[in-house]
Amino acid sequence: MKALDLIGELTAESQNLPEVLAPVLSPEGVVAVINQHPYKFHLELDTSGWFVIRPVSSEKAEVSREAYPYEILKYLGGLPRLYCIVCRRLGNMSWLVYPFNMGDARQRFGHMEFPRAMHLVTQNIEPLQPVETRVMGSTLLFGQIGNLYRSDDNLSGSLGGGMKPDDIKFPFPEIKTVYCILYEEMEERRKREFAEKQKAKLKTLEGRIEDAVSYLGAKLVSFQERGEDLVVRWRDGRRTQQVTVTRDLRLVTAGVCLSGRERQQSLTSAVAVMRDHERMDRDW
Amino acid sequence: MTTQTQELSVKKKLLQSLLRCPHRDLAQTIPIFSQAMEEDPLFAGKCCYALTLQEFNKIRDLGEAGISFLLTSQFPEHRIAGRILFQDLEPYRAARAANFVRRGLKPNRQAKSAVTRFIRTLEGDQRRFDGAVRVARKPIHQMYVAYHIKPSGRAQTIVFLKKTPEGEIDIDKLLREAGTPEDQARIISEHRVPYRKATSALKKMTPAVWVALIDVMSPVEAVNARAAVERSGVLEDKRIRALYEDKLAQAKDSERVTAIHLVERKSARGSDERLEAIVQETRQDKVEKGGRITAKTLFLIDRSGSMHTAIELAKRLCPMAAASCDDEMAVYCFNDTAVKLEYSDNTLKEFERAFRMIKSGGQTSIGIGLQKAIRDGFIPEQVIIVTDQGENSRPYLSDEYLKLIQQGEETRFIFVTVPSPMFGPTDKVVKELESKGAEVVDYRLDTDMNTSAWYVDMENVVPLLTKGGYIEIVERIMELELPA
Numbered sequence: 001m002k003a004l005d006l007i008g009e010l011t012a013e014s015q016n017l018p019e020v021l022a023p024v025l026s027p028e029g030v031v032a033v034i035n036q037h038p039y040k041f042h043l044e045l046d047t048s049g050w051f052v053i054r055p056v057s058s059e060k061a062e063v064s065r066e067a068y069p070y071e072i073l074k075y076l077g078g079l080p081r082l083y084c085i086v087c088r089r090l091g092n093m094s095w096l097v098y099p100f101n102m103g104d105a106r107q108r109f110g111h112m113e114f115p116r117a118m119h120l121v122t123q124n125i126e127p128l129q130p131v132e133t134r135v136m137g138s139t140l141l142f143g144q145i146g147n148l149y150r151s152d153d154n155l156s157g158s159l160g161g162g163m164k165p166d167d168i169k170f171p172f173p174e175i176k177t178v179y180c181i182l183y184e185e186m187e188e189r190r191k192r193e194f195a196e197k198q199k200a201k202l203k204t205l206e207g208r209i210e211d212a213v214s215y216l217g218a219k220l221v222s223f224q225e226r227g228e229d230l231v232v233r234w235r236d237g238r239r240t241q242q243v244t245v246t247r248d249l250r251l252v253t254a255g256v257c258l259s260g261r262e263r264q265q266s267l268t269s270a271v272a273v274m275r276d277h278e279r280m281d282r283d284w
Numbered sequence: 285m286t287t288q289t290q291e292l293s294v295k296k297k298l299l300q301s302l303l304r305c306p307h308r309d310l311a312q313t314i315p316i317f318s319q320a321m322e323e324d325p326l327f328a329g330k331c332c333y334a335l336t337l338q339e340f341n342k343i344r345d346l347g348e349a350g351i352s353f354l355l356t357s358q359f360p361e362h363r364i365a366g367r368i369l370f371q372d373l374e375p376y377r378a379a380r381a382a383n384f385v386r387r388g389l390k391p392n393r394q395a396k397s398a399v400t401r402f403i404r405t406l407e408g409d410q411r412r413f414d415g416a417v418r419v420a421r422k423p424i425h426q427m428y429v430a431y432h433i434k435p436s437g438r439a440q441t442i443v444f445l446k447k448t449p450e451g452e453i454d455i456d457k458l459l460r461e462a463g464t465p466e467d468q469a470r471i472i473s474e475h476r477v478p479y480r481k482a483t484s485a486l487k488k489m490t491p492a493v494w495v496a497l498i499d500v501m502s503p504v505e506a507v508n509a510r511a512a513v514e515r516s517g518v519l520e521d522k523r524i525r526a527l528y529e530d531k532l533a534q535a536k537d538s539e540r541v542t543a544i545h546l547v548e549r550k551s552a553r554g555s556d557e558r559l560e561a562i563v564q565e566t567r568q569d570k571v572e573k574g575g576r577i578t579a580k581t582l583f584l585i586d587r588s589g590s591m592h593t594a595i596e597l598a599k600r601l602c603p604m605a606a607a608s609c610d611d612e613m614a615v616y617c618f619n620d621t622a623v624k625l626e627y628s629d630n631t632l633k634e635f636e637r638a639f640r641m642i643k644s645g646g647q648t649s650i651g652i653g654l655q656k657a658i659r660d661g662f663i664p665e666q667v668i669i670v671t672d673q674g675e676n677s678r679p680y681l682s683d684e685y686l687k688l689i690q691q692g693e694e695t696r697f698i699f700v701t702v703p704s705p706m707f708g709p710t711d712k713v714v715k716e717l718e719s720k721g722a723e724v725v726d727y728r729l730d731t732d733m734n735t736s737a738w739y740v741d742m743e744n745v746v747p748l749l750t751k752g753g754y755i756e757i758v759e760r761i762m763e764l765e766l767p768a
Contacts, residue, residue, distance in 0.1 A: 222350040
């Protein structure tokens, strides 16, 4: 058959494309297979999900209705299955997943990188849970919650408790990889939150005083304004200490003789000075 | 150094240059070819001609370099041959050669008149000219400018003003303004828009567009687009599959498609079994056409420490050599011990399977490979050795060679030397064998396997292996008659 004739035939076929079920990940490019041909349609839609679409031309389509569950199951049944472990949520209906058996995934889907996104998740899932996904080209679609292994509550608890991966005995390596990904993300998030908290703390006078006092392990009891200066009280071990500092936390008086070097000390070093003083006093 | 060995070394260097693809940087070839043209113009001229023949060279860049050196030679016979060969080039290759002559060599009147004649012939063939400009406007523009060639009125409009002559159809505009992908498909197919040009103007890929693209693909483009075609899913349609399979089968007759290209290029790989069968058939055909190994051949593969490169190279070389070998062939891998490689057929897949458990490690004793083969009753007429020549363990190859001589057997050694990661380039073993009177050929393949197009350097290895030793190759080149 000549190419031009075939183009004519295919053009005619594309004018009368039937309704078809399609997974809509992004309305910009919805891929649907009609008469064994892959078509990429543009949809006027602002959500993702499973829809039955009606092609208007070979480029555009309209949403006919939402797909029924049995239609989705039938569609997914024709796609190759890949068991995965859930990592974390990426978006509204997308989660990051990692293969349950990496060797098998490499062999069957060598062109894909992992971990990767799983789309159109319609059930409630949690990190470290097994799921059954279906592979459409390079896209992973959610099938159902898997039953390959028991979703291990201990691991979720360990993760919540911040247990290091090295301290846990994992049943298989892939779940360790997922745990490590989640643990690292959690650690990073924790560090980021701590840094933010610290930054916010240093913006207030009380925060700055507390930060200076707690640097050497003491605990702030109270502080009072006295004229231009501040009287700061902290507890260090059993004893409560008190010094007077300026508003930029330079020492004014510590109540002990510092040979006129008070101005060289800050509130942080005052904690150390008072601690030394107390020890010397005790030793004496 | 005697005159004879000097002469041989120039010839060796020229032949060695066949194993290095300049990847468009033709200036790399200047030192060796200039030296050869000065010291042995008779051989160098014929060697330049040989570079344009598929039998000797499959790397197109080298062919362009050969024609350029002929065009700028001081000998009229060379220049005449260069002019004739230049006229037969495809426009984009002619532009490359002409621009290389202009920038890298000394252009003479002969070169200018050859380019002018080429341009005038091209201008005379409207369809060919349009096709050439569509894919290589800039190099053709450079040819006009560099050689001060006055363009014809039509060429002036198309090449310099970038417009379509009055009364003619502007296909680019048509493609741009086409309402639907199906319209674009029709335009591409009707006007035979070159594949490379068409892909850059497409709005959307639909089955009709794929049909148009497959229709205008050249066989080499069909081979290169295999991964994309398979990925698109259009092969599910029997009609489109038949169209693509027809196109792919044409690769058998295309000179630009080579056996290595078919299996090494990433975009030419796929998983469709029927397409794979066509590709394998084409590959087999290419290998068989590429020359025959007529001697009883022993392959010795170095698997000593850090010789991963040698193993990878052997995986590709062995199936091609096995398919080209009319006599017996055996493959042994050696480090401080030797093991015979068992394979059932000549396919790349089978050799990949056979090499699967061969890993690099241990010391190097090339002699053990030869010793083991002889013990197994395999007395070779030629031994092809893929190694870095870093022999550091007994038995040495030269000793085993002497034992073979004492038995009244004679053999020839062909080295495919890969760079040693620790000691750099060495020719220790070759020199030892030469000192014992053995016939030795040393091809150096210093390609970096981490680069994307490394396999191009391998294109000429098998053709050289099928031609025997230096003397045979030199004799065959000397038998060539320059076009006149």
